[in-house]
Amino acid sequence: MSRDMEGKVALVTGGSDGIGFATAQLLLERGAIVAICGRRQEKLDEASAALSGLGAFEAHQLDVSDEAAFTALIEDIVKRHGRIDMLVNNAMSVHYAPITKLTMEHWRKDFAVNADAVFTGTRAAMKTMMQQGSGSIVNIASTNGIKAAPYMSSYSASKAALIQFTAVAAMEGAPANVRVNTVIPGMILTAATEDYLDKAGEQGQKTTEAIPMKRGARPREVANAIAFMLSDEASYITGAALPVDGGKAVQLYLP
Numbered sequence: 001m002s003r004d005m006e007g008k009v010a011l012v013t014g015g016s017d018g019i020g021f022a023t024a025q026l027l028l029e030r031g032a033i034v035a036i037c038g039r040r041q042e043k044l045d046e047a048s049a050a051l052s053g054l055g056a057f058e059a060h061q062l063d064v065s066d067e068a069a070f071t072a073l074i075e076d077i078v079k080r081h082g083r084i085d086m087l088v089n090n091a092m093s094v095h096y097a098p099i100t101k102l103t104m105e106h107w108r109k110d111f112a113v114n115a116d117a118v119f120t121g122t123r124a125a126m127k128t129m130m131q132q133g134s135g136s137i138v139n140i141a142s143t144n145g146i147k148a149a150p151y152m153s154s155y156s157a158s159k160a161a162l163i164q165f166t167a168v169a170a171m172e173g174a175p176a177n178v179r180v181n182t183v184i185p186g187m188i189l190t191a192a193t194e195d196y197l198d199k200a201g202e203q204g205q206k207t208t209e210a211i212p213m214k215r216g217a218r219p220r221e222v223a224n225a226i227a228f229m230l231s232d233e234a235s236y237i238t239g240a241a242l243p244v245d246g247g248k249a250v251q252l253y254l255p
Helices: 019-029 041-054 065-080 102-132 153-176 191-200 202-209 221-229
Strands: 010-015 035-038 057-061 084-090 137-142 178-184 242-246
Touching: 010 019, 010 065, 010 102, 019 041, 019 084, 019 102, 019 191, 019 242, 035 041, 035 065, 041 057, 065 102, 084 102, 084 221, 102 178, 137 153, 137 221, 153 178, 153 202, 153 221, 153 242, 178 221, 191 202
Parallel strands: 010 035, 010 084, 035 057, 084 137, 137 178, 178 242
Antiparallel strands: none
């Protein structure tokens, strides 16, 4: 594998499992200095055991919705390494309930993690990246941010906000050679998703069959897209929103 990211400094939020873990692993394999953060120490310990042998790696326990703590982490990374080259805003929060039963607390939590924290991280990283004259940020959205599904109003609205925020950040970063893009995953076969599909039985099978490619994505497949957007191979791409969803986003539903 190419070591094209040798010496570059990256932070992946929500990096202890799923897409975040796969991305951190791939960036390490390509030579980057990688920090991850997450809320659950036990998951971070598991990730650290798997990733520490791959290269320069560090893990931090924090909730990205804590503005002061998240900003301080990025500032600390810059202070210790002298720069930050890549940021992946991957941490997410989702509450599943009809609008009539969704609480304001749950609505605000989804926005705090999926939108507010993306703003916090992007703002902090862009300050250094713009001074450097280079940097790449990838924000992780969801097909729920571009298509509607019942009972996911707070998640969908916050991911839609993330997509539009990314576009604005791309315009502001472009003159300083700071690129900001969105990757839009569909169904990802994380442990939680596979557990849901197993328990859902026939409904889970129908959900999978509704995807044009008839399967969910492996986390590594999304990580490949993220790494491409972060890399110099995507040096003229900014403000893009790339679906990684087996064709679902463009599908015309026909019963």
